[in-house]
Amino acid sequence: MPKKSAQPPPPAETEQPEAPIVEPTPPVDVLYCSVCTFPPEYCEFGSSFTRCKEWLKEDHPDLFDKYYSDEAFQTRIGTLSLEAQTKLEKDTAKKEAKAEAKADAALKKKLSSQVTIRRIERTKRKHVTAIYGLDAFGIDLKKAAKQFASKFATGASVTKNPQGLDEIVVQGDVSDEVLDMIEEGVGVLKGIPADNVEIVEDKKKKGGD
Amino acid sequence: MFKKFSPSTDIAGHTPVKTSVQRSIRAAVLSQWKIESETLEAIWPKKEGLVLVKCREHVSIYTVHGEPIFLQHFDGPFFPTLRLLHKYPYILPMVKVDRGAIRFLLAGAHMMCPGLTSAGGYLPPAEAALPAGTPVAIHAEGKEHAVGVGITKLGTEEMKKVNKGVAVETTTYLGDDLWVLKAL
Known part of the structure; x- marks a missing residue:
């Protein structure tokens, strides 16, 4: 492996000509839009252009002027014909509306989805608690299981239930405690x-008392 | 390649890479990219082990500290991830597409010749012509940062001559599922 390169620095022909000598070249610090994660110059192609614009206006007004002022518009469309530009803008608006509708639907689904805490009887006086539906709220099941395990000092794991969906199974009857934890948002x-959140109790069908 | 990519189903496993293999990867990267070993050292310190993330369809992603830094398809050339390319824009040769093509590129399309040869596009001049199969940074007209990473399907001179069909095959682009993934 070449430890110290004796070769001459490669000619920098890209738009950021830097002088790479022997020191490692520092990385270019790129600003990313906090709404759509693109560099702000690409926001206009994203699906949340209006919100991106607002964000840029608030946080980086200098950049906002650079990208969206009237004289910038001319350079922005470059060689593209005005007609194609209007079409592009129309497309973007359409895309945005679509993305918004999708986000709305996702939110609705999230609000209507249920978390079920089931107490399942194992042997006579022993139970396990199965918690289903946490993933709908964007919670990492593995991390949540770990948290339960350390909180209750018992085993907690992510398993597939008979329907083939992931749920957390905690050893012992901890349904009330779990409910408290969810309410407090620990x-x-x-x-x-x-x-x-609802609590359900599962009785063993046969063999119980 | 990463238009649809979800870590839970598409990743087969994480494995640390053997030091001997790491050495050969480092040499390969240094020879393929325009990068000094000191800069590579800053991106990927020698002491930090590289982790190979195997994905479906023979795609391998290499990560340092969980952050993807480059990827490879079969045993082809190494591509930097777009985030890395934004930080070090000079490591790959540049091609530029015109403004009309950006929209399609962001939808994951391959880049066609006319988009590169038109007024808004840019191809390296004849004396710096690139052969087919070179990883390139895809820039866009009037924009500062790269918008994608791809591999040339034709030599650049050939593109100018034929001016038809796929010129650059897009590997990863702004907004695809690899871009969304910040850490593996």
């Missing part, structure tokens, strides 16, 4: 409305 369990 650790990773954030953003779940308390109304969406």
Whole structure:
């Protein structure tokens, strides 16, 4: 492996001509839009252009002027014909509306989804608690299981239930404690409305008392 | 390549890479990219082990500290991820597409010759012509940062001559599922 390169620095022919000598070249610091994660110059192609614009106006007004002022518009469309530009803008607006509708639907689904805490009987006086539906609220099941395990000092794991969906199974009857934790939003369990949580009890069909 | 990519189904496993293999990868990267070993050292310190993330369809992503830095398809050339390319824009040769093509590129399309040869596009001049199969940074007309990473399907001189069909095959682009993924 070449430890110290004796070769001459490569000619920098890209738009950021830097002088790479022996020191490692520092990385270019690129600003990314906090709304759509693109560099702000590409926001106009994203699906949240209006919100991106607002963000840029607020946080980086100098850049906003650079990209969206009237004289910038001319350079922005470059060689593209005006007609094609209007079409592009129309497309963007359409895309934006679509993305918004999608986000709305996702939010609605999230609000209506339920978290079920089931107490399942194992042997006579032993139970496990199965918590289903946390993933709908964007919670990492593995992390949540870990949190339960350390909180209750028992085993907690992510398993597939008979329907083939992931749920967390905690050893022991901890359904009330879990409910409290969800209501308080401890650790990773954030953003779940308390109304969406229900406790169900499963009795063993046969062999119980 | 990464238009649809979800870590839970498309990743087969993470494995640390053997030091001997790491050495050959480092040499390969240094020979393929326009990068000094000191800069590569800053991106990927020698002491930090490289982790190979195997994905479906023979795509391998290499990560340092969980952050993807480059990827490879079969045993082809190494591509930097777009985030890395934004930080070090000079490591790959540049081609530029005109403004009309950006929209399609952001939808994951391959780049066609006319988009590169038209007034808004840019191809390296004849004396710096690129052969087919070179990884390139895809820039866009009037924009500062790269918008994608791709591999040339034709030599650049050939593109100018034929001016038809796929010129650059897009590997990863702004807004694809690899871009969304900040860490693996």
